[in-house]
Amino acid sequence: MNRPFNFSAGPAAMPLEVLQQAAAEMTDWNGSGMSVMEMSHRGKEFISIYEQAEADVRELLAVPAHFKILFMQGGGLAENAIVPLNLSRGETVDVVVTGSWSEKSYKEAGKYCTPHLAATGADSHFTTLPAPAQWQLSKGAQYVHICTNETIHGVEFQSLPDLKALGSDAPLVIDFSSHVLSRSIDWSKVGVAFGGAQKNIGPAGVTLVIVREDLLGHALKVCPSAFDYKTVADHGSMYNTPPTYSIYMAGLTFQWLKRQKEGQWSGVAAMAQRNIAKAKLLYDFLDNSSFYSNKVAHDCRSRMNVPFFLADASRNDAFLAGAKEAGLLQLKGHKSVGGMRASIYNAMPIEGVQALLNYMQAFERTQA
Numbered sequence: 001m002n003r004p005f006n007f008s009a010g011p012a013a014m015p016l017e018v019l020q021q022a023a024a025e026m027t028d029w030n031g032s033g034m035s036v037m038e039m040s041h042r043g044k045e046f047i048s049i050y051e052q053a054e055a056d057v058r059e060l061l062a063v064p065a066h067f068k069i070l071f072m073q074g075g076g077l078a079e080n081a082i083v084p085l086n087l088s089r090g091e092t093v094d095v096v097v098t099g100s101w102s103e104k105s106y107k108e109a110g111k112y113c114t115p116h117l118a119a120t121g122a123d124s125h126f127t128t129l130p131a132p133a134q135w136q137l138s139k140g141a142q143y144v145h146i147c148t149n150e151t152i153h154g155v156e157f158q159s160l161p162d163l164k165a166l167g168s169d170a171p172l173v174i175d176f177s178s179h180v181l182s183r184s185i186d187w188s189k190v191g192v193a194f195g196g197a198q199k200n201i202g203p204a205g206v207t208l209v210i211v212r213e214d215l216l217g218h219a220l221k222v223c224p225s226a227f228d229y230k231t232v233a234d235h236g237s238m239y240n241t242p243p244t245y246s247i248y249m250a251g252l253t254f255q256w257l258k259r260q261k262e263g264q265w266s267g268v269a270a271m272a273q274r275n276i277a278k279a280k281l282l283y284d285f286l287d288n289s290s291f292y293s294n295k296v297a298h299d300c301r302s303r304m305n306v307p308f309f310l311a312d313a314s315r316n317d318a319f320l321a322g323a324k325e326a327g328l329l330q331l332k333g334h335k336s337v338g339g340m341r342a343s344i345y346n347a348m349p350i351e352g353v354q355a356l357l358n359y360m361q362a363f364e365r366t367q368a
């Protein structure tokens with residue numbers, strides 16, 4: 001089956017194999033006579049789907065045993081409240097603002113505690129990351145929040161900060177919504193990681209939360225029970241009805257990821273190799289062009305979200321119309337940044353990036 005290449009920032013393209021398997025199993029999952037949508041979340045069929053998904057994501061991300069894996073609802077934005085509700089104790093927390101998403105985290109935390117702006121990339125219009133050595137971390141902060149991949153601005157941490165080396169004992173909270181499973185994670189530096197599924201995992205509706213065990217059980221009294229990490233963990237993510245179908249789809253993606261191989265690598269390591277190659281192809285092209293450009297500093301360019309601009313913005317509409325005709329969908333940039341954005345998540349093959357470059361070259365020639 002030939003489908004267009006879909007560069008949506010999210011909800012984003014999913015692997016065709018995953019969609020086809022879901023289609024084949026839609027009305028009768030594994031001889032059960034039921035769609036996954038029609039199953040009790042407490043029945044043995046769904047429990048087996050859930051347990052497999054959890055075990056697979058633990059394996060793919062090499063999550064150590066002292067972290068709980070939770071499947072929650074509310075998306076990344078709800079976590080901006082759920083994290084302070086669980087971790088802040090109503091006190092001071094540090095937030096590093098590197099783009100629109102961490103800006104939202106900073107503002108939302110103010111409803112529950114005292115967020116302190118430890119650093120911001122605003123001066124560069126979020127085209128650089130403030131160096132960790134320059135962050136103004138607070139004494140006694142309950143956590144430090146960063147967004148490890150800023151989906152809108154296209155800025156990504158290439159490694160996680162070592163807070164201990166920076167003189168902070170606080171746990172690191174990472175919003176990994178838009179690059180989870182695209183590269184490995186150094187869990188020794190992480191307290192909590194969260195991400196909505198709709199960028200790199202599956203359909204919207206489920207939020208993956210990975211929490212270090214010692215951070216459970218400190219929620220504010222006002223924290224809704226369904227959002228208390230300890231309650232959710234104690235009930236195996238089934239305190240309330242979890243988003244069962246989204247978890248099933250996420251599980252199919254995890255299985256797909258486990259099958260991926262690239263040279264000596266497999267799983268997430270294989271994806272990381274492919275993502276490096278895809279991003280290099282696109283950034284090299286942009287850097288060698290006078291017709292197109294990307295403004296993000298080289299050391300923090302996202303492998304997943306690549307904003308780019310035509311030198312002449314009056315050609316944007318023609319560019320997008322031609323792209324759609326060429327089978328290249330959803331390339332319009334976020335309204336706050338303008339221009340274009342190519343989101344090249346795990347499900348985007350390098351052929352899709354090559355097709356984009358071919359189109360970009362052809363479009364430039366028609367404009368001469």
Ligand SMILES: *Cc1c(COP(=O)(O)O)cnc(C)c1O
Nearest residue numbers: 075076077078101151177178196
């Ligand atoms: C998409 C996104 C969010 C928001 O997710 P919702 O599911 O809409 O709440 C939060 N953070 C990042 C980094 C994102 O890319």
